[in-house]
Amino acid sequence: MTPAHAIAKLTRQLTRHGQHVDLRKMSGGAITSETKGVRAFVRGYKPEELVGQIQQGDRNVVLLPDVPALALRKTDKIVVLGAVTNIESAEIVLMDDKPVRVNLRVRG
Secondary structure (H helix, E strand, O other), X not given: OOHHHHHHHHHHHHHHHOEEEEEEEEEOOEEEEEEEEEEEEEEEOOHHHOOOOOOOOOEEEEEXXXXXXXXXXXXXXXXXXXXXXXXXXXXXXXXXXXXXXEEEEEEO
């Protein structure tokens, strides 16, 4: 599988099964920019996944590797179904050194 194929496959899945979220870049407690209506896959963690710093109530958010998603950091926020959540961790998944998805762990 190539990086382009992986991104195309994720795009199809998010189109069919994803939901809209808003990405908020924050600085000093204030919103510096907001990207609305980004397609994402949001799910809770299974009980057996609650290890390390993952807590009950945390959620996993999967995003396409576009500019707004690649720029997200722990200080930023995601709005899911109107609820503001804090980004606890952000992981950029690479294939052949190219970003193919962004995995976030959010809380709140």
